[in-house]
Amino acid sequence: MQNLLVSALALSAAADAYGAGAAGWDAAYSKAQAALLKLTQTEKVGIATGVGWQGGPCVGNTYAPSSIDYPSLCLQDSPLGIRYANPVTAFPAGINAGATWDRSLLYARGAAMGEEAKGLGVHVQLGPAAGPLGKNPDGGRNWEGFSVDPYLSGVGMEETIQGMQDSGVQACAKHWLGNEQEHNRETMSSNIGDRATHELYLWPFMNAVKANVASVMCSYNKLNGTWACESDAVLNELLKDELGFPGYVMSDWNAQHTGVNSALAGLDMTMPGSDFNKPPGSIFWGPNLVEAVANGSVPQSRLDDMATRILAAWYLLGQDQGYPEVTFRSWNGGKATVDVTADHASVVRTVARDSIALLKNQERALPLRKPKSLAIIGQDAIVNPDGPNACVDRGCNTGTLAMGWGSGTAEFPYLVAPLDAIKVQAQKDGTKIVESTTDSTTAAASAAAAADTAVVFINADAGEGYITVEGNAGDRNNLDPWHNGNELVKSVAAANKNVIVVVHSVGPIILETILAQPSVKAIVWAGLPGQESGNALVDVMYGSTSPSGKLPYTIAKQPSDYGAGWNSALVDNFVEDLFIDYRHFDKNGIAPRYEFGYGLSYTTFNYSGLAVSVSATAGPSNGPIVPGGAEELFQSVGTISVIVQNTGEVAGAEVAQLYLGLPDSAPSTPPKQLRGFQKLNLQPGEQRTATFELTRRDLSYWDVQTQKWLVPSGAFTVYVGASSRDIRGDGKFTVA
Numbered sequence: 105m106q107n108l109l110v111s112a113l114a115l116s117a118a119a120d121a122y123g124a125g126a127a128g129w130d131a132a133y134s135k136a137q138a139a140l141l142k143l144t145q146t147e148k149v150g151i152a153t154g155v156g157w158q159g160g161p162c163v164g165n166t167y168a169p170s171s172i173d174y175p176s177l178c179l180q181d182s183p184l185g186i187r188y189a190n191p192v193t194a195f196p197a198g199i200n201a202g203a204t205w206d207r208s209l210l211y212a213r214g215a216a217m218g219e220e221a222k223g224l225g226v227h228v229q230l231g232p233a234a235g236p237l238g239k240n241p242d243g244g245r246n247w248e249g250f251s252v253d254p255y256l257s258g259v260g261m262e263e264t265i266q267g268m269q270d271s272g273v274q275a276c277a278k279h280w281l282g283n284e285q286e287h288n289r290e291t292m293s294s295n296i297g298d299r300a301t302h303e304l305y306l307w308p309f310m311n312a313v314k315a316n317v318a319s320v321m322c323s324y325n326k327l328n329g330t331w332a333c334e335s336d337a338v339l340n341e342l343l344k345d346e347l348g349f350p351g352y353v354m355s356d357w358n359a360q361h362t363g364v365n366s367a368l369a370g371l372d373m374t375m376p377g378s379d380f381n382k383p384p385g386s387i388f389w390g391p392n393l394v395e396a397v398a399n400g401s402v403p404q405s406r407l408d409d410m411a412t413r414i415l416a417a418w419y420l421l422g423q424d425q426g427y428p429e430v431t432f433r434s435w436n437g438g439k440a441t442v443d444v445t446a447d448h449a450s451v452v453r454t455v456a457r458d459s460i461a462l463l464k465n466q467e468r469a470l471p472l473r474k475p476k477s478l479a480i481i482g483q484d485a486i487v488n489p490d491g492p493n494a495c496v497d498r499g500c501n502t503g504t505l506a507m508g509w510g511s512g513t514a515e516f517p518y519l520v521a522p523l524d525a526i527k528v529q530a531q532k533d534g535t536k537i538v539e540s541t542t543d544s545t546t547a548a549a550s551a552a553a554a555a556d557t558a559v560v561f562i563n564a565d566a567g568e569g570y571i572t573v574e575g576n577a578g579d580r581n582n583l584d585p586w587h588n589g590n591e592l593v594k595s596v597a598a599a600n601k602n603v604i605v606v607v608h609s610v611g612p613i614i615l616e617t618i619l620a621q622p623s624v625k626a627i628v629w630a631g632l633p634g635q636e637s638g639n640a641l642v643d644v645m646y647g648s649t650s651p652s653g654k655l656p657y658t659i660a661k662q663p664s665d666y667g668a669g670w671n672s673a674l675v676d677n678f679v680e681d682l683f684i685d686y687r688h689f690d691k692n693g694i695a696p697r698y699e700f701g702y703g704l705s706y707t708t709f710n711y712s713g714l715a716v717s718v719s720a721t722a723g724p725s726n727g728p729i730v731p732g733g734a735e736e737l738f739q740s741v742g743t744i745s746v747i748v749q750n751t752g753e754v755a756g757a758e759v760a761q762l763y764l765g766l767p768d769s770a771p772s773t774p775p776k777q778l779r780g781f782q783k784l785n786l787q788p789g790e791q792r793t794a795t796f797e798l799t800r801r802d803l804s805y806w807d808v809q810t811q812k813w814l815v816p817s818g819a820f821t822v823y824v825g826a827s828s829r830d831i832r833g834d835g836k837f838t839v840a
């Protein structure tokens with residue numbers, strides 16, 4: 105009860121503090137509170153309760169009250185497009201959007217997805233995702249999010265949510281909190297230390313709440329022994345009190361376990377309602393919540409709070425003003441009566457192109473310069489012969505890989521195969537194409553032997569655990585390429601001295617076998633590019649655009665180097681603590697194969713003139729709670745800048761990166777952590793300044809004693825460079 109009160113106070117403080125904008129939370133709350141007065145008890149419960157799986161046109165639908173003008177809310181996946189509808193745009197996955205390190209592209213992708221959602225009448229789009237964060241390199245759903253680094257993931261969340269919500273759809277930040285693997289996701293407990301919870305897993309959600317995200321989806325797992333969707337500590341205390349979240353919390357589909365406890369813990373909406381993987385008629389809320397309020401098990405104020413939050417989010421987005429009707433039905437092929445795709449293919453192509461990370465480029469193998477002949481090898485070069493949507497929720501890995509599997513998918517309107525796009529270019533160049541579009545090593549070798557250069561396509565897939573693909577139950581069985589990709593490359597490399605490897609992958613793969621082949625001259629890391637896959641690849645491989653993507657995770661030399669991975673126990677103690685991905689490699693002196701933030705260009709960049717101007721006082725950040733956390737956390741404390749010059753002969757873009765090392769007074773902290781980045785487009789010879797603005801949060805660690813973010817005193821180390829290991833300048837500033 106105390107928590108409910110604290111929660112309500114924090115909520116009104118948050119709403120008051122935020123409401124500067126025309127569509128601010130305070131105005132939305134006023135409207136919601138007025139509407140609430142007109143609702144019956146059953147209607148209040150109805151807008152918080154799903155009608156049941158397949159009970160409406162969308163994957164989630166609520167009951168429409170008759171006493172106010174408010175619809176049956178349509179909730180629809182996914183973080184990369186609108187699921188179960190067509191035609192829609194199949195955008196690059198979150199992990200590719202993260203690999204661009206480009207704020208404007210992250211925003212543009214979000215805005216385009218939001219336009220499609222609104223056009224189809226979707227009120228709530230179920231994305232973006234920052235959980236899993238990706239501490240397990242083999243986690244099945246990592247690709248739905250932006251990066252294993254919380255700072256990059258946070259920027260991805262913030263820009264995407266702003267883009268989506270500027271287009272009018274409610275975003276849903278998911279999955280809150282600690283859902284890092286698919287195996288046993290509905291039974292296991294993620295036991296996470298307080299510091300790691302804050303500094304890693306919660307961090308991107310701070311950005312989401314700061315961006316005024318309308319809703320948050322709580323996750324399947326338990327956190328420190330209590331279901332995330334039933335935990336007062338996770339929902340009321342962390343999300344609503346500490347982060348000042350004014351919107352509503354919905355359950356993941358079937359993640360609710362009790363009616364009264366979940367309501368008291370801060371759950372505001374149950375999804376999808378009755379009958380989902382349960383005996384018919386079973387439902388925790390609906391009439392049961394009406395009864396629980398009547399008998400005093402759930403206070404009236406709690407029910408009113410649920411309904412107010414849901415209504416306020418709807419008003420915040422202006423969805424009371426002529427919002428379109430739902431124009432598709434998920435369960436009958438999703439054919440929409442409108443075409444919402446507009447020119448979004450160009451956003452897809454740009455994001456896909458700028459997310460390509462060039463990992464190796466020996467002897468200037470790339471860009472291709474009108475080769476006489478080219479062998480295109482591997483099943484990943486073509487579209488699945490049965491069509492790109494042949495498998496429900498993309499639950500197979502046949503043909504080129506352009507998204508993972510599960511609920512985080514959309515139907516491809518088309519999929520441009522790498523082979524088809526290369527053929528178009530080859531026609532212009534007079535290049536002879538030799539094809540081998542299976543993964544047969546024998547056929548590959550003979551095709552490779554018949555051309556000057558061989559391009560071999562390999563991939564690695566993953567997804568959500570309700571589908572098993574080729575023995576992978578969501579999470580990956582290993583970090584190898586699928587379909588014997590290593591052997592395929594070896595056979596090609598034995599037959600051709602000039603081999604380019606293109607990788608479509610959900611996450612890191614171990615490249616040592618491939619790199620051991622002297623004939624492999626280039627490796628192109630294309631991730632999960634969405635519908636414009638082949639065109640984006642041609643843009644980079646033929647040099648109309650210099651590659652500028654940077655890895656959003658580390659590629660190790662061997663799986664054990666990560667010190668993390670999914671496990672089959674019912675408890676994960678998160679023993680990695682703060683040291684995941686590059687933080688772990690740095691701490692333990694492990695050499696990665698390709699480090700976090702790495703990616704080559706066709707040009708070169710010089711860094712100079714590092715300037716540090718930071719002034720902060722040591723101590724905790726206080727101030728009123730605004731959406732995102734204590735207000736002082738987001739105050740600027742200065743800037744760090746560096747001049748970047750294009751010293752090569754072609755235009756290119758460089759992502760300059762800032763990492764900070766905290767002083768020794770901050771106990772056992774990672775040696776360096778990403779705290780800024782800026783992408784600069786530079787003509788040959790041109791130089792520009794990258795400026796990184798720092799806030800108090802960027803200088804802080806979570807102090808478990810005081811339960812506050814604390815800026816430590818002492819000397820901070822500044823690292824600026826082209827990746828987490830390619831540091832081009834360093835400096836210091838001191839906090840007294």
Ligand SMILES: OC[C@H]1O[C@@H](O[C@H]2[C@H](O)[C@@H](O)[C@H](O[C@H]3[C@H](O)[C@@H](O)[C@H](O)O[C@@H]3CO)O[C@@H]2CO)[C@H](O)[C@@H](O)[C@@H]1O
Pocket residue numbers: 163181230278356357381511570
């Ligand atoms: O889509 C909303 C959220 O749903 C969660 O995933 C669920 C997914 O949407 C749903 O399609 C799937 O249903 C399968 C069901 O689990 C299985 O038992 C049955 O055999 O097949 C169904 C598919 O036809 O269930 C998923 C949950 O298990 C996501 O976690 C969340 O991110 C989505 O936003």
